[in-house]
Amino acid sequence: MTPCTETRILDGMEGFEEISREHWDDGASVRSIVSYDRCRDYFDETMKGFQLRIAVGASDVRLAHRSVKMGSSQVDFVQLQCDRDFHVDQPDEFDYYYLKLILSGRCELRMGEDVTAVSEGEAIAVNPFGSLKVLWKGLCEQVMIRLDRNALEQTLAEELDIEISDPIRFAPVAVGSDESRPVSALVDLLRRDADGACVFGTWRLGRQFERLVHLAALQCFPNNYSELLRRATSMVAPYYVRKAEEYLREHLREDVTIEDIARVTGVSTRSLFYGFRRWRDTTPMAYLKKLRLDVAREALRSAARTGASVTDVATSVGFFHLSRFSSEYKARFGEPPSATLRRG
Known part of the structure; x- marks a missing residue:
């Protein structure tokens, strides 16, 4: 795979305006791939168990991808164009939660018996257990934020000062760009830092920035600890x-x-x-x-x-x-x- 030197940027994005398109165009860390076979192989190598599957006969497949580390977690900027519908399968069990911010396009998430449509300008949190299939209609431009499962649970335990006995479970619902703005604002800050000083690439600051993203995710996306977190903000000192x-x-x-x-x-x-x-x-x-x-x-x-x-x-x-x-x-x-x- 060679660094991207000329990647066409799609127009017409609504929502998440604070996430600048410049993250596709730094000329160094963006990977640009053409052809279904190469895209599939790239997914298998880099996307931690995700499998790309495209309908037979696809002839125009283009992938641009950039990854930015954040403590023990990671942010992936993904743009995939295809002249056919395609889907991405996820393994049954893995070691991280992830957040999907849809910049362009529309997808449908099938998580067990739950089916959730997520459109441009919306976001959703995905749990690390249970099979998942994500169906796309020919266009995908998104930010995927992988949050290490143990690190997220540790942040929650410290915030509530309790032992986490039940795993965090995010609700299978999409939220709008206004509700998820704390997350998208942090994503843009991370992207800008990666293009410049890269201070969040250091171990200590990366961990602290990761914690901010944890707290934003727990606040923005409904989960089984949302009510406890809400009450904790108004509780008297223990x-x-x-x-x-x-x-x-x-x-x-x-x-x-x-x-x-x-x-x-x-x-x-x-x-x-x-x-x-x-x-x-x-x-x-x-x-x-x-x-x-x-x-x-x-x-x-x-x-x-x-x-x-x-x-x-x-x-x-x-x-x-x-x-x-x-x-x-x-x-x-x-x-x-x-x-x-x-x-x-």
Whole structure:
């Protein structure tokens, strides 16, 4: 297969306007193939078990394909033109979910007893279990987002802070471009990055970008965890976060460690960091520092009545290095503690 040097782009796309056609035309990573036999072989080699089948007598078959990695997942831009109807078969069981964004054309997905038509400007999520046949009417231009099954389940488990006992099952329904816009916007961002700096091709940033796509997919495509995800956004902080906050308020002056908090709350340090980041947008130790400084400010404002000094207030909230207390205090409130003390 040779890199594409001249690929005709189809006109008339509706929906997913943010996914630029330029991803077909970088002149380096797009594969352009003509003839049914070569297209079929290419599918067998590169599309992880998908099999291309075209009606007898097809004479005009053209395939353009570009693949972009994203952590443990992958995005495929596919354009296939054919003068006959064709279908793509998928194996019964595989290790990834995938999202189909239809840029041009119309297809019909047969998943077990479910039959779903997906048209231009629509998208659908496909589960990694059960046989699937996708029938196309002579034209296919789509984005396929392969999401590693284990990675998607891990993201969901972390987001809900639960063990995933039942596999994620997306509903066999098509959604419009407005509903799936968070996904398509991320796809376009990934494509633009692949054409330029390619920062999402690095391991760390690729993993984080992949997580964003996971969350967008779980939000945009109806699934058996949709209601739980919706409720989670309005839930109060879980017990262990509130227990940690109570413990920190009661031990302001002590030399508290993250291990101390984990022991009291009965959860792992990882869960503590995740819980505070999700529900308090901070870390446990940063929360403790903020709490100490807030209490210190109130104590300095009443120092004229109590007779306390800056040193007294600092040590009362666990700061035993006065210079550090002064710098932390000024960074948070924009003035040194002595100024608050004088003003009262």
